[in-house]
Amino acid sequence: MASEMLRPRVALFVTCLVDAMRPRIGFAALAALEAAGCEVVVPEAQTCCGQPALNSGDRDTAIDLAKRAIAMLEPYEHVVIPSGSCAGTIRSHYPEILEDDPVWGPRAHAVAAKTYEIMAYLDEVRGWRPEGVTLPATAAYHDSCSGLRELGIKAQPRRLLRAVDGLQLRPLAGEETCCGFGGTFCVKYPAISNAIVEEKAAAIEATGADLLLAGDLGCLMNMAGKLSRRGSSVRSFHAIELIAGMGDGPAIGEKA
Amino acid sequence: MSDFGDRVDLALADPILKIAVERTAGTAEAKRALAVDAFPDFEDARDRAAAIKDHVIAHLGAYLEEFEANAIAAGAQVHWARTSDEACKIVIDICKAAGARTVARSKSMLGEEIGLPHALAEAGIERVETDLAEHIIQLADERPSHIIWPAMHKTREQVSLLFKARHRSPHQEETIAAMAESARRELRTQMLGADVGISGANFLIADTGAVCTVTNEGNAELSLVPPRVHIVTAGIEKIVPSMPHAVHLLRMLARSATGAALTQYTTFYTGPRRPGDRDGPEQMHIVLVDNGRTTMREEGLAEMLRCIRCGACMNHCVVFRQIGGHAYGGTYPGPMGAVLTPVLDGLPKSRELPNACTLNGKCQEVCPVRIPLPTLLRGWREKSWREGLEPKTMRAGLGVWAWFARRPALYRLASGSALRAMRVLGRGWIRRLPLAGGWTDHRDMPAPEARSFMAQYKSGRRR
Amino acid sequence: MNAREEILSRLKPTVPGPAAIGADALLIAPERPFVDATALEEGFVAKLSLPSIAATHDRIDTLADLPAAILRYCIEQGLPPALYLPPDARLSGCDWSPFAVHEAAATEEPVVLAVARCGIAETGSLVFETAPDAPMLPNFVALHHIVLLEADRIVAHLEEATLPGPQPRAHYWVTGVSGTTDIEGTYVRGAHGPRFLHVILVRAALPRR
Numbered sequence: 039m040a041s042e043m044l045r046p047r048v049a050l051f052v053t054c055l056v057d058a059m060r061p062r063i064g065f066a067a068l069a070a071l072e073a074a075g076c077e078v079v080v081p082e083a084q085t086c087c088g089q090p091a092l093n094s095g096d097r098d099t100a101i102d103l104a105k106r107a108i109a110m111l112e113p114y115e116h117v118v119i120p121s122g123s124c125a126g127t128i129r130s131h132y133p134e135i136l137e138d139d140p141v142w143g144p145r146a147h148a149v150a151a152k153t154y155e156i157m158a159y160l161d162e163v164r165g166w167r168p169e170g171v172t173l174p175a176t177a178a179y180h181d182s183c184s185g186l187r188e189l190g191i192k193a194q195p196r197r198l199l200r201a202v203d204g205l206q207l208r209p210l211a212g213e214e215t216c217c218g219f220g221g222t223f224c225v226k227y228p229a230i231s232n233a234i235v236e237e238k239a240a241a242i243e244a245t246g247a248d249l250l251l252a253g254d255l256g257c258l259m260n261m262a263g264k265l266s267r268r269g270s271s272v273r274s275f276h277a278i279e280l281i282a283g284m285g286d287g288p289a290i291g292e293k294a
Numbered sequence: 295m296s297d298f299g300d301r302v303d304l305a306l307a308d309p310i311l312k313i314a315v316e317r318t319a320g321t322a323e324a325k326r327a328l329a330v331d332a333f334p335d336f337e338d339a340r341d342r343a344a345a346i347k348d349h350v351i352a353h354l355g356a357y358l359e360e361f362e363a364n365a366i367a368a369g370a371q372v373h374w375a376r377t378s379d380e381a382c383k384i385v386i387d388i389c390k391a392a393g394a395r396t397v398a399r400s401k402s403m404l405g406e407e408i409g410l411p412h413a414l415a416e417a418g419i420e421r422v423e424t425d426l427a428e429h430i431i432q433l434a435d436e437r438p439s440h441i442i443w444p445a446m447h448k449t450r451e452q453v454s455l456l457f458k459a460r461h462r463s464p465h466q467e468e469t470i471a472a473m474a475e476s477a478r479r480e481l482r483t484q485m486l487g488a489d490v491g492i493s494g495a496n497f498l499i500a501d502t503g504a505v506c507t508v509t510n511e512g513n514a515e516l517s518l519v520p521p522r523v524h525i526v527t528a529g530i531e532k533i534v535p536s537m538p539h540a541v542h543l544l545r546m547l548a549r550s551a552t553g554a555a556l557t558q559y560t561t562f563y564t565g566p567r568r569p570g571d572r573d574g575p576e577q578m579h580i581v582l583v584d585n586g587r588t589t590m591r592e593e594g595l596a597e598m599l600r601c602i603r604c605g606a607c608m609n610h611c612v613v614f615r616q617i618g619g620h621a622y623g624g625t626y627p628g629p630m631g632a633v634l635t636p637v638l639d640g641l642p643k644s645r646e647l648p649n650a651c652t653l654n655g656k657c658q659e660v661c662p663v664r665i666p667l668p669t670l671l672r673g674w675r676e677k678s679w680r681e682g683l684e685p686k687t688m689r690a691g692l693g694v695w696a697w698f699a700r701r702p703a704l705y706r707l708a709s710g711s712a713l714r715a716m717r718v719l720g721r722g723w724i725r726r727l728p729l730a731g732g733w734t735d736h737r738d739m740p741a742p743e744a745r746s747f748m749a750q751y752k753s754g755r756r757r
Numbered sequence: 758m759n760a761r762e763e764i765l766s767r768l769k770p771t772v773p774g775p776a777a778i779g780a781d782a783l784l785i786a787p788e789r790p791f792v793d794a795t796a797l798e799e800g801f802v803a804k805l806s807l808p809s810i811a812a813t814h815d816r817i818d819t820l821a822d823l824p825a826a827i828l829r830y831c832i833e834q835g836l837p838p839a840l841y842l843p844p845d846a847r848l849s850g851c852d853w854s855p856f857a858v859h860e861a862a863a864t865e866e867p868v869v870l871a872v873a874r875c876g877i878a879e880t881g882s883l884v885f886e887t888a889p890d891a892p893m894l895p896n897f898v899a900l901h902h903i904v905l906l907e908a909d910r911i912v913a914h915l916e917e918a919t920l921p922g923p924q925p926r927a928h929y930w931v932t933g934v935s936g937t938t939d940i941e942g943t944y945v946r947g948a949h950g951p952r953f954l955h956v957i958l959v960r961a962a963l964p965r966r
Contacts, residue, residue: 052747052748054699054709056747057709057746057747057748058709058712058713058742058746058747059740059742060740060742060743061743061745061746061747061750062743064747064751065747065750065755065756065757068756068757069756069757080748080751082702082748082752083702084702084748085698085699085700085702085705086695086699088699090692090695091692091696092672093653093672093675094675094679094684094688094692095672095674095675095676095677095678095679095680095684096676096679096692096696097676097679097680099692099696102696102700103696103699103700106700134669183652183653183654183655183656184653184654184655186655187654187655187656187658187659188655214656215612215656216612216652216654216656218612218652219652220651220652220653220654221652221653222688223649223650223651223652223653224732224733225730225732225733226649226650226688226732227302227613227649227650228731228732228733228735228736229302229303229306229736230302230306230613230616230617230650231652231732231736232735232736232737233306233616234612234613234616234652235736235737259739259740260737262740263723263733263737263738263739263740264736264737266723266737266738267725267736267737267738290740291722291723291738291740291741292722293721293722294721294743314941317941317942317943318938318941318942319942320942321938321942322942332790333788333790334788334789334790334791335788336788338788339787339788339789342783342787342788345783346783349776349779349780349783351771352770352771352772352776353770353772353776353779354768355765355768355769355770356770356776357776358764358765358768359765368923368924374759374760374761374764375760376760376763376764380760424949425939426937426939426940426948426949427937427939430939430940443938443939443942444939445939445940446942448940449941450940450941450943453940470940470941470943470945471945473940474937474939474940474945474947474948475947477948478947478948478949481949482864482865482898482949483864485949486864486898502923502924503924504924504928510935510936510937510938510948511935511936511937511939511948511949511950512897512935512948512949512950512951513948513949513950515893515894515896515897515929515950516894516897516898516949516950519893519894519897519927520894530764530768535776535777535780536780537916537919538784538787538916538919539780539783539784541787541914541915541916541919542784542787542789544915545789545915552938554809555790555809555879555880555932556880556882556915556930556932557932558931558932558933558934558935558936559929559930559931559932559935559950560882560929560930560932561927561928561929561930562924562927562928562929563926563927564924564925564926564927564928565926566926567926568887568889568925568926569889570888570889571887571888571889571892571926572844572889572892573887573892573893573894574887574893574926574927582764584760584764588764588767588768591767591768591771592767596771
């Protein structure tokens with residue numbers, strides 16, 4: 039049997055969006071983490087990391103939610119999140135907003151240091167690859183901005199996806215260009231957001247790929263929703279769904 | 295609908311604007327990428343550029359005094375202005391004292407910032423804009439839409455019509471080269487005949503008292519050498535300690551702005567005409583302008599004073615690429631403009647600019663002086679929230695959400711009800727969702743699964 | 758308080774210590790393009806040929822060969838043999854009889870000669886300073902800008918082109934011709950100033966100024 043060292047106790051923070059809109063992503067993350075030899079715990083008190091408050095300027099609420107999340111996540115060896123932007127909030131922004139707090143500042147740094155985006159965690163910390171997963175399809179991968187620029191997530195998902203038999207990644211023009219989601223941005227400025235995602239959807243369709251993959255559900259809902267409105271046949275998944283062998287299920291927006 | 299919202303709607307409804315912005319910004323983006331790839335250690339060079347600017351900003355007072363002393367020793371006259379009004383008054387007074395009827399102006403964003411074109415018009419002084427893009431803007435009676443390419447929003451077809459209506463001997467052939475030639479014919483004599491030449495400064499060199507301008511057209515030199523008087527209006531943050539510091543920043547500026555290794559004409563002016571010189575102005579005046587910069591330094595925006603006005607942030611901004619520069623409504627557009635405009639025009643008038651951003655971080659990634667633009671924009675959002683400037687609906691919505699987010703058990707109940715409500719609207723894709731028109735006007739919304747992750751997990755689902 | 762006093766009063770240093778020490782430290786080993794110091798002339802000429810500069814060049818042995826080289830250029834370009842000469846005593850020894858020489862540059866001067874102090878291999882730039890025998894404006898009103906440069910006076914990097922001590926009235930670097938991308942980002946040569954740049958590299962050193 040694996041020792042404690044080799045079997046870390048990992049808190050899975052599924053994110054509020056996955057919790058409500060696409061639980062499959064949470065179960066895919068759970069499955070992949072277990073396959074990678076982790077003992078996975080799902081803290082029951084989890085709600086939201088506070089990013090909407092942070093990005094809306096409501097710093098007090100962001101700080102309050104950050105403290106709750108920190109206290110909840112402290113007992114675990116690692117914290118893993120199937121979202122670059124939520125992981126980025128904990129890793130980059132919790133220490134920032136609590137910097138001047140002598141008690142919570144160090145606690146924020148400690149939790150930040152052990153928090154990972156799921157694909158970065160599986161690839162870099164666990165050195166794990168999916169085994170025996172097959173999905174004959176072509177896919178375009180969109181690099182969501184927070185994961186890319188706050189956490190340096192670029193090669194990790196591609197390395198994991200290359201281990202999926204039959205899956206072929208197609209280059210996506212502007213793969214690092216924002217899709218126009220931007221959290222509350224898409225609600226506050228829907229017309230600008232629409233203009234941006236319209237171009238993104240056209241670029242995705244131009245790849246001729248069967249699937250659109252990304253690592254953040256917010257961006258995926260934005261792009262998939264636009265692709266659907268355009269009548270596109272491209273199907274959208276969180277990359278972890280494919281990696282966990284759940285790519286044969288319903289895509290985002292398909293009836294379960 | 296807000297003013298900003300109106301301008302955005304106007305911009306998005308203009309198919310020509312999109313084409314025009316894409317042609318120039320797209321080219322700039324591609325050329326910058328090539329230049330950066332070809333440069334050894336560009337990331338280290340960005341660190342150094344930021345460090346140079348931070349050093350200057352930390353010691354700004356001492357460097358300004360050093361610059362002033364050296365500029366005066368070289369025969370220039372140095373003036374100080376706290377505000378845009380003070381700066382304009384100084385310039386107008388110098389023009390009047392020189393009996394100036396016409397001024398040739400070499401593009402300067404600071405001049406735009408302080409409202410110099412308007413002040414000159416008020417004073418009855420004829421203004422000749424000599425940068426090709428500024429000339430186009432002047433003919434069209436518009437404001438710049440970009441800090442490097444002020445006429446970025448205009449297509450060749452629009453420029454052609456403008457020149458044909460306004461130039462004395464306009465182009466015959468419908469090519470961009472012929473249009474540029476038409477402007478050359480129109481402007482040459484006007485430049486050489488001006489009484490005063492007005493420029494900004496890309497850099498002020500503290501240890502020599504020199505003022506550096508960079509242009510690709512050579513219009514600065516043609517505007518500043520012939521007139522009797524040269525007036526420089528410069529933001530106080532333009533100081534660098536010495537020429538080698540300027541050189542480092544010049545390398546970064548040209549590559550980030552246009553992808554060139556250096557601008558075609560890079561000139562350092564030190565004082566007026568010397569004995570025996572056959573050309574050059576008899577007087578050189580330098581107006582050092584604060585206009586909010588000391589406040590920025592005091593109030594947490596010191597990093598913004600690093601800005602060398604290259605325009606890379608806007609060229610790479612997904613929002614700017616859709617709405618162009620005019621929608622921002624201030625002197626400076628794009629990400630850097632969204633940080634600066636609240637300083638210059640006040641937050642109540644410009645609170646939407648820091649909000650109209652996806653915080654995707656691309657601007658920070660390409661900034662040659664590593665300005666943390668998303669962080670500064672978030673800072674404005676916080677100030678706006680604290681001061682109660684954010685709309686009531688937003689505050690109320692976020693308040694309700696935060697109340698539940700602090701109470702996990704109630705949060706589960708509430709999200710469970712919300713999911714059930716959404717499920718009523720359909721399975722698969724929902725094409726119209728009440729209270730979420732902003733979303734479903736443009737895209738479909740995936741219907742959620744019947745139960746949340748936490749609900750399913752608690753009832754034992756594991757895969 | 759007047760404006761100067763008020764601005765300076767708000768700009769007290771935010772870090773301790775004298776500014777100069779920190780400033781020098783920022784210049785150690787700057788990142789910059791590689792330049793082969795053993796092949797400065799080749800490097801410089803290669804830059805002149807880049808599309809972004811698109812200058813032509815010629816080589817002569819001594820200053821006496823200059824008029825013939827310029828005449829060659831005028832014939833190639835279909836230009837009448839007329840040019841503006843700066844009042845530089847070093848040029849007076851040449852035989853300018855084939856040319857109509859202009860002592861003052863016109864508003865539209867077709868051909869202008871200038872003598873550069875040095876060239877910069879890093880960028881293909883030409884370096885000039887104003888002086889009584891080196892006016893500045895002719896170099897900007899020219900359509901064809903012809904520049905004489907001593908081949909031995911090519912430096913590697915921009916920093917080496919700067920002058921120590923008190924500065925001339927204007928010190929300027931010319932890198933190519935007057936260009937613009939102001940209409941749709943499309944590059945056009947000859948926006949306001951020269952449309953053509955021709956560099957004549959002279960092997961022998963010029964007489965002292």
